[in-house]
Amino acid sequence: MAKIKITTPLADKVIKNLKTGDKVLISGVVYTARDMAHKRLVEVIESGERLPFDLKGQIIYFTGPTPAPPGRVIGAAGPTTSARMDSFSPVLIKKGLKGMIGKGPRGKEVVDAMKKYKAVYFAAVGGAAALLSKRIKKSEVIAYEDLGTEAIRRLEVEDFPVIVVNDVYGDDLYLKGMKRYAR
Amino acid sequence: MKELHFNDIADKIAKMCIDAACILEDDITSAIDMALELEKSPLGIEVLDQLKENAVIAREEGIPICQDTGMALFFVEYGEDVKIKGGLLNDAINEGVRKGYQKGNLRKSIVNDPITRRNTQDNLPAIIHTALVPGDKLKINFKIVGAGCENMSRIRMLKPTEGIKEIKKFVVDTVKEGGINACPPLIVGVGIGGNFEMCAILAKKSLMRPIGQPNKRMEIAALEENLLKEVNNLGIGPAGFGGRVTALAVHIETHPCHIASLPVAVNLNCHASRKKTLVL
Structure with a gap:
């Protein structure tokens, strides 16, 4: 199966072409955020303040990297469990977020929001953090530096390998895969 | 002295x-090689290939x-x-x-x-x-x-009369419910017996064994083999994308327990089983 190359920010036209199970290579800007950063982003939205970055068309990568060794852009940076972000993601999707990269199944409220507002959920391979770090070309903390590894980073990635788990049509790779191989 | x-x-x-953190031990790299022979799902094979490449990059470049x-x-x-x-x-x-x-x-x-x-x-x-x-x-x-797999681990105090059937169901259900989040292919650590805290320690200790090394008691080793088959029949596969290899091994440790108790702990471990032993 061929790999689909996409570049951020994502337009609806691109997103509609992505189907569950597709192998995708992402290039461009991706923002990192995990538990505490999500909590803060949603608090900012709820209080009507300005977000540290414009969510429109963007992808958030759920990761907390290891410190960058000397001479490197970033340390190991694989996906963390997405379900912990389930209560926050719908709020961000409504604000224009178009993609998320993580690992593991999403809750119904996230899947519904993805269908309604046209967003897609990708999985990167959990525990392939050294390999994934090599596809990150630039990294800069842009908000919540006090959170350390959980700060929001603006990454520039090149051919970052992911698989489409949930597309805008409501399909789910985890359910499909399990059904196909269960016996 | x-x-x-x-x-x-x-x-x-x-x-x-x-x-x-940076160098996978031989038991896990050979378990992944074995998984590649068994896996039929194209996405599953791709995941296992990525894990192999990841291990090489990590070792050679000193990245976790x-x-x-x-x-x-x-x-x-x-x-x-x-x-x-x-x-x-x-x-x-x-x-x-x-x-x-x-x-x-x-x-x-x-x-x-x-x-x-x-x-x-x-x-x-x-x-x-x-x-x-x-x-x-x-x-x-x-x-x-790591927390990803630790968070998906479970303890249950079964009734002594429920026996082996419920133990098996609890293990398989734990993998079914949380296995994808725990970064499969997994090593499933099971502690049976002792008391509330001890069954958890037994489950953790079982994960310190070289991967796939069976329990010394034959009937427990048979249960490990049987459970591995049942877990793999779930079809979760590498990274949860569907496939034959959901777990690389099931390890069980047991301990005597109270007449009224049957504690069981299931401690899931991701494929990145990072352990080392030092003797001084």
């Missing part, structure tokens, strides 16, 4: 932390295998005839963890309090279980415990 030195222990622990370099866990066998000069054993271990996580650029993932949650910035404290044993050796078993 054998004398060991505080600083020497700390330095060896520091190196052990860095090596464990996974960004979750975990909480540091130690099972120590402390020989009665060992004397440590310059400080206490637990302090030496913690000092080693502090140094190793700093020097190796490993992620500091520990908060000082579960409620207020301020990062301790040095990955301390480690969790240390110590047993006093005869002899003049200090054996230190170290394991990196």
Whole structure:
């Protein structure tokens, strides 16, 4: 199966072409955020303040990297469990977020929001953090530096390998895969 | 009486932390090779290939295998005839963890309090279980415990009359419910018996065994094999994308228990089983 190359920010036209199970290579800007950063982003939205970055068309990568060794852009940076972000993601999707990269199944409220507002959920391979770090070309903390590894980073990635788990049509790779191989 | 030195222990622990985070041991790399022979799903094969490539990059370039370099866990066998000069054993271990996580650029993932949650910035404290044993050796078993799979682990106090059928159901259900989040292919650690806290320790200890090494008791080894088959029949596959290999192994440890109890703990481990042993 061929790999689909996409570049951020994502337009609806691109997103509609992505189907569950597709192998995708992402290039461009991706923002990192995990538990505490999500909590803060949603608090900012709820209080009507300005977000540290414009969510429109963007992808958030759920990761907390290891410190960058000397001479490197970033340390190991694989996906963390997405379900912990389930209560926050719908709020961000409504604000224009178009993609998320993580690992593991999403809750119904996230899947519904993805269908309604046209967003897609990708999985990167959990525990392939050294390999994934090599596809990150630039990294800069842009908000919540006090959170350390959980700060929001603006990454520039090149051919970052992911698989489409949930597309805008409501399909789910985890359910499909399990059904196909269960016996 | 054998004398060991505080600083020497700390330095060896520091190196052990860095090596464990960046270099997969042979048992896990050969288990992944075996999985590649069994796997039929194209996405599953791609995932296993990525894991192999990841291990090579991690080892050659000194980047951690996974960004979750975990909480540091130690099972120590402390020989009665060992004397440590310059400080206490637990302090030496913690000092080693502090140094190793700093020097190796490993992620500091520990908060000082579960409620207020301020990062301790040095990955301390480690969790240390110590047993006093005869002899003049200090054996230190170290394991990196990441949260992704730890969070999907479960304990249940079964009724003694429920027996093997319910034990099996509990193990399989735990993998079915949380297996995808735990980064499959998994190593499934199961502790049966003891009491509430001991079954969890048994499950964790079973994960310290070389992967796929069966329990010494034949009937328990047969149960491990049977459960591995049932877990793999779930079809979760590598990274949860569907496939034949959901787990690389099921390890079980047992212990005597109360007439009224049948405690069972299931401790899921991701494919990145990072452990090391040091004997001084």
